[in-house]
Amino acid sequence: SLGGSSHTLMLACVSPADSNLEETVNTLRYASRARAIRNAAMKNDIRAAGGVAAAAAAAENAILRREVRLLKLQLLEARSGGASGGSQAASENSSLVAGLRKQLQFAQDEKRALSDRLREADEKVFVAQLKADRLALALEQHQARDGEDVAPGARAETGEG
Structure with missing residues (x-):
């Protein structure tokens, strides 16, 4: 096949x-x-097309980091306030810690899922760009073929002028 994003020698x-x-x-x-x-060699830039998805993932990561910081602060406050409260306070603290750990695990799982979705979206953008490049090449080849169907000497041979 001729064309694509490379130089061609015949x-x-x-x-x-x-x-x-x-x-x-x-x-x-x-x-x-x-x-x-005619080939137009150009660099495939996946990041430009996936910029929206990357920005959304970055915003989600920032939210999750803030939530983790808040949960850690709550945990520290619970530990410092419950040191003199006895066994009931320790029980409440341990249940609070368990809840915070679950929330943290959920946030980490969600971050992992969003990262996977971002990677899949980037792959889809890359595949779509490849298809667009192939279609553009096919169009150029088709136009080049249509322009050369009538050879320059063909009219002179038929006597049309």
């Missing part, structure tokens, strides 16, 4: 022998069509 092997005339002409026609294909 070598055509032709022969001066009369027995290879048809094959030489076909090779030269193909090389001429291939020469008309």
Whole structure:
């Protein structure tokens, strides 16, 4: 296949022998069509397209970090206030700690899920960009083929002028 995001080199092997005339002409026609294909090499930038998803994930991470800090502060306050309260206060503190640990685990699981979703979204953007590049290449090739269907000498041979 010709085209894509790379430079292309075409070598055509032709022969001066009369027995290879048809094959030489076909090779030269193909090389001429291939020469008309223009490649535009460009860098695929996944981050620009996935910027919205990355910003959303960053905002969610910031919220989760704040929540974790708040929970740690509550835990420290509960520990310092419950040191002289006896066994009932210790029981309340342990239940508070258990609840805070569950919330922390939930926040970490949610962060992991969001990171996975972000990675999947980036992959989808990359695949969509590849498809768009292939379609653009196919369009260029089709336009190049349509422009060369009528050979320059064909009109002179038919007598049309």
